[in-house]
Amino acid sequence: MSMSEKEFLQNYNARDYDAPLMSVDMAIFSVLAGRLQVLLIQRANFPRKGEWALPGGFINLVSDQTLLATAHRKLFEKTGIASPYLEQVATIGNATRDPRGWSVTALYFALIDFKAFQQQESQLLEHCEWIDVEKARVMPLAFDHHELLEAAIERLINKTRYxxxxxxxxxxxxxxxxxxxxxxxxxxxxxxxxxxxxxxxxxxxxxxxxxxxxxxxxxxxxxxxxxxxFDFTFPRSLELPKTQNENVSP
Amino acid sequence: MSMSEKEFLQNYNARDYDAPLMSVDMAIFSVLAGRLQVLLIQRANFPRKGEWALPGGFINLVSDQTLLATAHRKLFEKTGIASPYLEQVATIGNATRDPRGWSVTALYFALIDFKAFQQQESQLLEHCEWIDVEKARVMPLAFDHHELLEAAIERLINKTRYxxxxxxxxxxxxxxxxxxxxxxxxxxxxxxxxxxxxxxxxxxxxxxxxxxxxxxxxxxxxxxxxxxxFDFTFPRSLELPKTQNENVSP
DNA sequence: CGAATAGTGTCTTTCAGACAGTATGAC
DNA sequence: GTCATACTGTCTGAAAGACACTATTCG
CATH class of the missing domain: 1.10.10.10 (Winged helix-like DNA-binding domain superfamily/Winged helix DNA-binding domain)
Structure with a gap:
């Protein structure tokens, strides 16, 4: 018995199959008081309630048309900014990163002008705070957000060079x-x-x-x-600082 | 009434929530006969049965421990190669790319030595073929695989420069x-x-x-x-070829 | 005027491009 | 020897680094 694609799709129900959790996480950077800062939230819900984490959340399959739209929505919810610089860093997925099950997250990083930031009233239930990046990278963070933050910082530094x-x-x-x-x-x-x-x-x-x-x-x-x-790259990277005293002779 | 994280997790069932389809697609490149080639498959199943596409598939939530492991498994199934160069290019997700519903795909690209390639017997039901990249990029491909292929090619060219x-x-x-x-x-x-x-x-x-x-x-x-x-980058990119006759004066 | 910040002149260094030259082996 | 392929010498040029210099404003 042969079947048409139309028939196939009529009989197909995505919920018949197991799928991983799919979330979007954001590394939102800004500069304040001469220091690079990242926006962290203190989780209001389980799992990892009370722990610090990168802001993020699940795709709204009804209202979000694209993954990038989810990232834009998350950013707007947290900062009130509609047109930031926003770029995908990486997508991490494994069986162990979230206690709820096999989980995939798409990590985006955003750069914003601190003066354009506005605390959103709708978000007051979830405490959020700008944290100095050097402090954030040694803080305990929920899930694998330490690795995500490091990946975002590395991308920012690399792209700053060229x-x-x-x-x-x-x-x-x-x-x-x-x-x-x-x-x-x-x-x-x-x-x-x-x-x-x-x-x-x-x-x-x-x-x-x-x-x-x-x-x-x-x-x-x-x-x-x-x-x-906008996607111009300089023909050369900025040089690394001269590391003095490498291989010092006695 | 307060709840512990343990209680929360006991009551949590991922299947209570709608999740997008999550797949992994592969752009596997090799060089043969002085030309860059990409491995394409002809889809054996709905949807888009019979159309050409990048090889790919769903995460096996039981046997795949990480998203990268899924990519390695897919590559091995198609080529018999266990230690290729493998890198994530991008993750694309939207409501319209797959007729089955909201769908997210993580695109990886792999580079392999053609001589190490072996057609896998287990894959004979799905016809696969090495296609000249210049031909593949003008072929009709299933889903948004044309865009995925272009993204992979662009990444390969960029990284080749530095x-x-x-x-x-x-x-x-x-x-x-x-x-x-x-x-x-x-x-x-x-x-x-x-x-x-x-x-x-x-x-x-x-x-x-x-x-x-x-x-x-x-x-x-x-x-x-x-x-x-391995992740060395040259301090300068290779220069673009001199485009002659740009802005020719009469 | 001096202090502080903005901005320039110019020499050196690094590394890719151009291209002509030499080296080695098959025949 | 010739031919083809491997490999080198060396000049030029573009763009970054170093650092001393001048310019503008405030007080």
Missing amino acids: TALPVSLLPALFTLTELQHIYEIILGQSLDKKAFRRRMIEAGAVIETGQSKVVGKRPAQLYRFNAAS | TALPVSLLPALFTLTELQHIYEIILGQSLDKKAFRRRMIEAGAVIETGQSKVVGKRPAQLYRFNAAS
């Missing part, structure tokens, strides 16, 4: 000194001012606006990101 | 001329011999073995990949 990604941590207009500071915070290394400015300007990653802003003494030019180069 | 990844398409010992040919096939551009050899050797990506191999006239040194630099 893209203009960190502009997404600043408002639309910024000075090159501000941008350089963000790079230095992420990379944990100081950068040469001239080389940094030359790289950004000559590659066309940022555009002078003609406006200026007074922060300290002399007013500084305001730049904006060149949207035309 | 890593030694293509060594995984060759046997353990290879000549630098062979490796350069692989690079040229993937990038679709010719590379300078001196620059290529200098880059590979000076960065320590490959190691001279002292053995040699006669292919044409003069015997060539055999090299092996330096496993110590």
Whole structure:
């Protein structure tokens, strides 16, 4: 007896098969007080109630049209931000990461300007807090969120070496000194001012606006990101800091 | 009334909740006859029965311990290869990609030495074939596998520009001329011999073995990949070919 | 004026591209 | 010897690093 695809689909019910749990987790980064911060929540529900974790949740099969839409929804629920930089980092799945059963999570990372962040009233039941990344990476976190956080940090650092990604941590207009500071915070290394400015300007990653802003003494030019180069990559990576005293001779 | 995590888990049944379909798809690349090839299957079952697709399937919640293990199992079932280069490309999920319902797939890409490939007897019911990548990317493919294939190809080309990844398409010992040919096939551009050899050797990506191999006239040194630099990246990307006649003046 | 921050001039270093040259072995 | 393939020498050029320099504003 042969069957058509239509007949097959009429008889098919996804609930007849076991499927893993499928969630989305978010590593939301921002810079505050000269430090890279990540948004963590304190879980309000079982499992791992009370423990710190990356924000996340399940796909709403009715209202979410895509996995990316789920990530956008989660981010908006937590931060009130609708147009952040958002990128998938990795998808981790195994039988042991969640006590409820075989579980898969898609990890996204987001970069936001801290000033655009707004605590969402609808989320007050779940305590959420910006935590210094260096502190977060040594805190005990629920599930395998320590590994997820490390993967997101590694991606951020890597892309900072060869893209203009960190502009997404600043408002639309910024000075090159501000941008350089963000790079230095992420990379944990100081950068040469001239080389940094030359790289950004000559590659066309940022555009002078003609406006200026007074922060300290002399007013500084305001730049904006060149949207035309959103997935631009520099031809070379920023060099690693010279590690002194490697293989010191006695 | 308060509840412990143990009680919560005793009352929890994943099947009480709707979950998306979760699958793993594979873009398995190899080089044959001087061309990049991808392994495609002709679907033996509904939906999309008879159409060409990337090999893939569902997680076996009992025997697969991790998502990566599912990818390894799929690869082994198709090719008999147990230790390939295997990397996750992306995870795509939406409500419309599979007629059976909300579906998520984790896409992996694998690079294998064609000579290590063996048709698996257990897989004979599902016709599988190596297809020239340039042909595969214009063939009609089931589901959204055209997009998945494009994503895998893009990742392969990008990583070829700044890593030694293509060594995984060759046997353990290879000549630098062979490796350069692989690079040229993937990038679709010719590379300078001196620059290529200098880059590979000076960065320590490959190691001279002292053995040699006669292919044409003069015997060539055999090299092996330096496993110590598995996630090594070159400080610069290979340059794009000079596009002539861009903005030709009249 | 000095202090502080913004921004530049210019030399060096690193590493890829170009391309002509030499080396080795089959015939 | 010739031919084909393997391999090298060396110049150029692009872009990053180093660091001293000038410019602008506040007080």
